[in-house]
Amino acid sequence: MRTFTKTYDHPLLQQRSLAHQRWIAGVNPDVRTPQVVEQRPGEIVYEHLDGCHVGPADLVVVADLLGHQHTSAYLSVLKDARPDTAFTSGGTTIDGFVDGRRERLRRLLASGSVPGPALTPEAAAGWLQRAADMPAAFYKDANPRNFLVTDTAVAVIDFDSLTLAPFGYDLAKLVVSTTMTSGPLVQHTVQQALDTYNDHPRSRGLPGRSRREFAAWCEFHHALTAQKLAAVPGVRVTPGTSMNIRIGTAKGEQIDSLSSNAVPASALGTTVTPPVVSGSLTSLPENFLVVDEHAAQSDGLSVGEQVVTLLPSGARVSTVVAAVVARGLNGDDTYLSASLTGAVMPSRVYLDSQTGAGRPLDEQQTVAVNQALAGSGARIVTYDDYLEAQRAHAAEQTDNAAVIVLGIALAYALIAVANTLIMAMAGRRREFALLGMAGVVRSQIVKVAAAESAIAVVVATVLAAVATGLAAVTQHVSLSRLATAPPTVIPWTQIGGTIALCALVTLVTALQATGRATRQWAIEAAGIRE
Structure with missing residues (x-):
């Protein structure tokens, strides 16, 4: 045991x-x-x-x-x-x-x-x-x-x-x-x-x-x-709370609903550092609101503008847009002054060294924090590791969705390819019969059909590569307006697997369809529709 x-x-x-x-x-x-x-x-x-x-x-x-x-x-x-x-x-x-x-x-x-x-x-x-x-x-x-x-x-x-x-x-x-x-x-x-x-x-x-x-x-x-x-010496603790807020005008007209993070003013720009597009994260007012480019453009907001913010508690507070930050692909990147939210439980805690704003914990501080958290079920990770884990989780969800959607599309496409080849080969029976009467043996006819199918796969791959390249360039340009320097990742393994599967289905279907179309005697096949 x-x-x-x-x-x-x-x-x-x-x-x-x-x-x-x-x-x-x-x-x-x-x-x-x-x-x-x-x-x-x-x-x-x-x-x-x-x-x-x-x-x-x-x-x-x-x-x-x-x-x-x-x-x-x-x-x-x-x-x-x-x-x-x-x-x-x-x-x-x-x-x-x-x-x-x-x-x-x-x-x-x-x-x-x-x-x-x-x-x-x-x-x-x-x-x-x-x-x-x-x-x-x-x-x-x-x-x-x-x-x-x-x-x-x-x-x-x-x-x-x-x-x-x-x-x-x-x-x-x-x-x-x-x-x-x-x-x-x-x-x-x-x-x-x-x-x-x-x-x-x-x-x-x-x-x-x-x-x-x-x-x-x-x-x-x-x-x-x-x-x-x-209680850990030399460690600064900064709470952050995720919440949904609504912003509107002083007359009660709703402008937008945003996913926001409530953080202390002292932490924004030091511990939490989103890239600033306009405005500043220094000397923030107590009623600050920081929005991303998407919210600023779609809602017509600009630095210095006053808006009314409706909190999850139902309270209405007056806020001022202090800065606009770069937008990402993971929802709204909006920040709200924690002094406005009242008593709410943080959903995360940022830890950095008191020796310098935004400085990571040294080895001794990390050990002390882990000891303080021992038995609580919590664990400490660097912010980069946390973001990487979030990216990996999002990538996994995206990959799973892509496999399902593209898998269904690929299955229908392969069925269409096979059906087209079967119909095309059946319509070429007279052509194959005439070749047989001219002295071409059956195996040669099958090889010719296989070669034609392989050429079709190559031509289709080239055309698809050109179309995909144009689509990728267009998407990259569009994403560049949403995020700073979005990376371009080419899934070579998936592309290669798709091409190989298409080639296999095409060749197998062509061989079987051609073999079936050339089973009759050439003289009989040549007389079809005569």
């Missing part, structure tokens, strides 16, 4: 982990967890489970699992538990939710060490007070690395953390840690995950979690995780 060994620095931590696993297995016997093979001082040996850690595509599936776990635990054990009080069940004591977090959140939010906080200390205290009267579920640190997608089910691993918590709190940790690991999530996916999670308690007569409450728990996790980054 393949095994996995986890080490512990203290015997008490080891004992707690074992107790947590036994308790979870007891209240959720139908959930897959690794079996304990052996216990040694400072070590627990588990069976090895084959699988991969979860990602954004697995969010809804894991939300379904968490909803099932929490509802089952409540109905079987936690009905009498209160989130604000430690609870003992089956010999295992589970810490309360409130006491361990109240003082930490108050201190963090009051000190200003949390970048872009969406909660005030008073609001956090209010949510903790309300949580004390909510039905009790449990929190097991649901970050992506604590689940494994196996061939049969999603398995739960790592049992170091276990406390009581309101319903939805563990799902919020999964959403926040997945965002920190993989980048901003599609809001529809997050809502679908919450709805799937809520199906379980609601089906048993329990209340589901509202979007507002779920957002509060997400902010709890953001504050508790971000403070670890802010």
